[in-house]
Amino acid sequence: MKTTIQKKWKAWILPVCIVCAVLALAIFFFTRQRLGNPLELENNATMGILPGIDPAQRQAELQQLLDESMISFSINTSPVFETGGSEGNLMLENPANNAKLLVVEIYINDTQELIYESKALPAGSYIENVRLDKLLEPGSYEATAYFKAYRESDHSYIGQAGADITLSVLS
């Protein structure tokens, strides 16, 4: 009797128990991995301080953008033209420290008519005398010269600033 039980144990019950134990262990490890390890590191995390949290840092970034947008220019506030078709002393300057290309457009304030448009002035250059693109009658004209700034690297537009001038056409 005893030998029959021992034979059954060795031949059948023991292997079944071992297979069950192995299956139980496999299920345990599988489910643990599927449910997630609370200490697992996030793949999407970026090391550092969250952008936008520190106002001083944000202001420094904005300052850098603003500094890039600063433009310097010079212009004669009262250019004189002998006749409507002659050259006048507009005296446009794009200073060397600008590091930008400048295009100048002049509009008559009353009519918003474009009377002059330059080509791009490189930094460190100037135009002393210009001839207007439109023929003006003798008189005095209030106008605005807009200086449009472009990046030297890719000629992309940055922004513009203006200057009020008074044009005089003598005859």
Place this chain on the structure above:
Amino acid sequence: MRQKKLFSFLVVALATTLLMVNAYAVGSYQDKNLPLGSSSEVLMVGEIEPTIMSVTIPSYVPFHISRSIEGDNKIISPRVTITSHSGVPVSVDVAYTDVNLSGLKGTSWSNGPNVGTNQIAVGFQPETLSNQLPTSLDGTKWLLANTAQSLNLTNLNPYGSSTLYVVGTLGSSVPEDSSFTVTPTFVVSKA
């Protein structure tokens, strides 16, 4: 003996020539002296130098706006420094402000500090404390959206400079996950 006489003659001739030239020069100079009681005309030529205005000014002003910022001013702004490099006093104005709120659904512009729940208002304020963002909206010069305006921001002395900050506020229902653009055009003129 003959050579000696010739040499003496040359010396005397040279001395005489020098004296004559000197006397003529003195005479010419004395001719310029005016006798007492007479008059003379002096031509003075004046040339008018053109007035050159030379400035450094921003062409673009970036800023951030957030309800989480403490105080009435909800904007983080860079220091906007405008400088005159010439001997001309300069007035700095905003002539036009291009505003694009298309990224903010249902949001509109306000011309002043009192904003509705779906409104935004932006302006400029002069720097009162060095390197410190304004916290209040007192004394703000407000920008008008997409309308010509003549808003004087500051006046510069010859070779002077002035610093401004962008300030503003927004209503409680303005969405915070989008961006918008405010592009003022600065115009300088002889003050």
